[in-house]
Amino acid sequence: MLDRMSPRLATFVVFLLNGAVFGTWASRVPALAEQIGAEVGSLGLALLGASAGLAFTAPLAARVCALYGSRWVLIASSLLSPLLLPVLALSESPLQFGLTLVALGASIAAMDVSMNMAAVVVVRSLQRPLMPQFHAGFSVGGLIGSLGSAAAAQAQWTPMKHFLLAALVGALVAVLIAKNVPGGVGERHREEAAEHVNVLKSPVLWLLAGVALCSAIAEGAAADWSALFMVRERGMSDAAGAYTYAGFSVAMALARWFGEPFQRRLGPHGLLAAGGGLAATGLGLAVLVPVPAAGYLGFGLAGLGLAFSFPVVMDLASETGKRADGSGGERQLGLVTTIAYSGFLAGPPIVGGLAHVSSLVVSLGFVAVVTALIIPTTLLARRAARQAASV
Numbered sequence: 001m002l003d004r005m006s007p008r009l010a011t012f013v014v015f016l017l018n019g020a021v022f023g024t025w026a027s028r029v030p031a032l033a034e035q036i037g038a039e040v041g042s043l044g045l046a047l048l049g050a051s052a053g054l055a056f057t058a059p060l061a062a063r064v065c066a067l068y069g070s071r072w073v074l075i076a077s078s079l080l081s082p083l084l085l086p087v088l089a090l091s092e093s094p095l096q097f098g099l100t101l102v103a104l105g106a107s108i109a110a111m112d113v114s115m116n117m118a119a120v121v122v123v124r125s126l127q128r129p130l131m132p133q134f135h136a137g138f139s140v141g142g143l144i145g146s147l148g149s150a151a152a153a154q155a156q157w158t159p160m161k162h163f164l165l166a167a168l169v170g171a172l173v174a175v176l177i178a179k180n181v182p183g184g185v186g187e188r189h190r191e192e193a194a195e196h197v198n199v200l201k202s203p204v205l206w207l208l209a210g211v212a213l214c215s216a217i218a219e220g221a222a223a224d225w226s227a228l229f230m231v232r233e234r235g236m237s238d239a240a241g242a243y244t245y246a247g248f249s250v251a252m253a254l255a256r257w258f259g260e261p262f263q264r265r266l267g268p269h270g271l272l273a274a275g276g277g278l279a280a281t282g283l284g285l286a287v288l289v290p291v292p293a294a295g296y297l298g299f300g301l302a303g304l305g306l307a308f309s310f311p312v313v314m315d316l317a318s319e320t321g322k323r324a325d326g327s328g329g330e331r332q333l334g335l336v337t338t339i340a341y342s343g344f345l346a347g348p349p350i351v352g353g354l355a356h357v358s359s360l361v362v363s364l365g366f367v368a369v370v371t372a373l374i375i376p377t378t379l380l381a382r383r384a385a386r387q388a389a390s391v
Contacts, residue, residue: 008122008130010180012137014078014115017173019141020148021081022108023249024166025088026223027149027242028159030231032088032097035159040228040360042094044352047224049098053105054112054341061113062334070114070121071183075174077111082170085163113337120318120333121182129263131311132256139253139307142223143246150242204320204388205332207381208313209339211272211374215309216343218279218302218371221351221364222248226299229360234292244299251303259308268312269382276374279305283368287361302371309374310340316385 005013025032033043065073084104091097119134145166152162226248227241263271282301285294317336347367354363 005177005180007118007180007182008126010177011115011118011122011182012134013173013177014074014111014118014181015134015137016141016144017078017170018081018108018111018115019138019143019249020145020166021085021141021170022138022223023142023145023245024149024163025085025104025145026142027146027227027245028153028162029224030228030238030241031153031159032091033228036091036094036097038094038097039356040352041356042352043228044349044355046094046098047101047352048349049101050105050108051220051341051347053102053107054109055338057106057109058113058338058341059334061110062117062331062337065114065117066331066334069183070117071181073110074114074118074181075178077107077114078174078178079171081107081111082167082174085167085170086160089158089160089163109341113334116314116333116337118182120314123315129260129315131315132259132263132308135307135311136253136256139249139256139303142249143253146242146246146249150239150246153237153242154239200335202320202332202388203384204381205317205335206339207377207384208317209336210377211276211309211381212313212336212340213343214276214370214374214377215279215306215313216340217347217350218283218367219306219309220343220347221283221367222299222302222306224347225351225355225360225364226295229286229364230292230295233360234290234295236292240292244296247296248299248303251300252307255304255307256311263308263312268316269378269385271308272312272378273375275305275308276371276378277305278302279374280368280372281305283364283371287365287368306371313340316381 029043029047036046038046061073081104084100084107088097088100088104091100115134119131122134123130148166149162223245226244227238230236230241230244231238259271266274279302282298282303282305284298285301286298289298313336314333317332320332351360351363351367354366
């Protein structure tokens with residue numbers, strides 16, 4: 001069956017695999033922190049490794065995909081990412097942990113950029129707004145990874161035992177779908193892709209990147225710190241803490257899969273602004289109401305609110321660079337993705353640093369304020385897009 005799947009389904013599975021890898025290691029952060037003897041400050045710096053790998057690899061991956069297509073970048077990174085999980089489990093210090101996360105972050109970045117470009121190929125070929133559904137695959141993968149982590153923690157599996165099994169399954173999936181993933185957007189347009197495209201002068205792109213930046217900080221905080229927040233601030237067990245990110249992922253996946261009617265009704269910009277408000281409210285609830293139920297509910301609302309940020313921004317960004325023949329948008333996606341990943345780059349040390357001098361309650365409260373900035377940034381992006389269209 002897998003050898004005959006459509007490019008659409010193969011691309012969806014890649015999104016799922018990426019989310020599963022991310023959810024697997026992110027949900028075992030408490031156990032990994034104990035293994036390497038890290039407190040919140042040093043843990044935040046170690047987590048910076050994944051963000052650095054993401055931020056520095058994203059523009060390079062975008063350039064390669066624009067010139068040669070996304071297919072081989074996608075295949076290689078899909079295979080490498082799960083195989084790096086056991087290497088992560090070998091860490092014995094925050095430094096080793098951080099350095100391994102650089103490699104894992106780089107691989108995930110290449111996978112993320114190339115799978116979004118592959119998704120653009122499918123969306124344009126089918127002429128359907130499927131980007132949120134592809135990103136739902138990432139959320140489902142995050143759910144699978146976090147539930148697997150919860151089960152592993154409940155069974156008292158070490159990170160190494162857990163990650164070895166996850167790597168085996170992930171690598172097998174990557175091999176099985178390799179020949180079905182679509183070619184990249186730039187595969188038949190190498191000369192055009194090589195031309196200089198000055199995306200840095202587009203106010204619309206910078207504002208869309210700002211939305212993605214705020215969303216990345218919030219989503220990264222949920223992934224990296226929600227489990228630890230519930231364990232250390234709300235007194236939950238490691239297994240119960242892992243379910244926090246699972247709830248976040250469930251809410252995000254459901255919104256992305258079933259949210260197309262809301263996108264049609266509110267429009268892309270209206271949906272982005274409404275989602276930012278809901279996510280900020282959810283994070284505020286989690287940090288201000290000191291009971292576990294409020295934490296679970298708050299992170300669930302955050303998942304609902306942030307669900308459309310990345311897919312809608314990617315759609316809007318790629319459309320600004322679309323050519324008359326239906327290709328294009330690689331550089332625009334690369335810029336927005338790179339800025340978004342700077343949120344993953346800045347998020348861990350900011351949250352960890354604030355938590356070190358105060359508490360995780362204060363640091364996640366700061367993230368709630370940042371998330372609220374999605375609303376005015378989106379409104380400005382809509383105004384800039386209308387002005388650009390009228391010129």
